[in-house]
Amino acid sequence: MFVNFWEDVVEYGPGFLAATVVVLGVTIASILVSWVCGLLGALGKQSRFAPIRGVASFYVWFIRGTPTLVQVFIVYFGMPQIGIKLSPVVAGIIALGVSSGAYVAETIRAGLSAIPKGQFESSLALGMTRQGMMIRIILPQVLRIILPSLTNEAISAVKNTSLLSTITVVELTLFAQLMIATTFRPFDFYIAAALIYLVITSVLSQLSAFFERRYARFS
Template identity: 50%
Template sequence: MNTEQLHLVLQSAWNALPTLLAAAPVTLGFALAAMLLGLPLGFAVALARLSGVGALRGVSSVFVSFIRGTPLLVQIFVIYYGLPSLGITLSPVVGGVIALTLNAAAYLSETIRAAILSIPRGQREAATSLGLTGAQTMRLIVLPQAARVALPSLSNTLIGLVKDTSLVSVITVVELLRSAQLVIARTFEPFGPYLTAALMYWAISSALEVVQRGLERRFSRGT
């Protein structure tokens, strides 16, 4: 790469920056929405998989297996392009959030289930002997400890969601990647906008990693 080419790349990256900065909140918003919606759904799925009711275990296991065994991109296509054939039409934003939420919930459920199972059974038995109900034992004994165990994986899931939001660009959601593509369509210079988008994904993920480490230190002091 000569000096002129480097100048063109840097110039295109700089010109793309305002557009991509405007799209960054969309990317972060999709990731946070999927995480906030996926957490309670993932918790419910985890409880279903730990349930003594065979039907609940079966349905939840199939859900987790299907989501984890198929690409997220295919799931987005099924929800956004497939559902209209059944009379269900969703906007790109709603379709994208639903796809990301279902995907996140499947992975979060496994994290939550593993964290719950990591708590020694003796603690539950002790709580029962003290007269606590199953719900009280879960709320007061199991979940506070399970949250500390699950925190790193939960944080990693959020960081992964930030990167996965790039896939909703295929259904015309104008997030970081789609914004870079729109800039490229005007300028015909791909390297600068794509590099800028990559650096912004990295910056968001790095910021979330800093928050994750801070939360881990705070939780570790609380033990």
């Protein structure tokens, strides 16, 4: 059985490599989208303007209260109904990014709450603008606090790419399913896909640990 497993890995290795590239590309793009959405959502929930707070709160409430797979279907299958048609990859990136962004927003909001209010007041008293204060003083500290949570969300983003197999994005899960339909060897291909996911998430965990140690050294 193990001989056949390695034979399959070698024979279909290029296909697995291509699918892994898709996973990495979608993950990186969706993480960037999630950070933008998360930052806007966190700042929106702390805005002094009620309409902005309401929109941000609704975004976080709706996304966290509905399944990610349904959100993928809304973007890919639902948006064309209102005249917006997206490719499977673009729809997947937007759906996963917006979905993850709601959790990132709560993570950033928690990080902002952990910063003593005196730092906000002192920065403004020194004549800094709010934008300058956030970029130079507050956000670097928030990043150090929320880095572990951001890593967990990035790992979830990697695993959530498997949901895009439902909208014909040929990532690891769909590639494995296509090969299983040809070879009738589900154990081999699902195990191979699982091992690749495991390698990617393990590398992310190690990178997070490395940056946490660096932040701790300079804090």
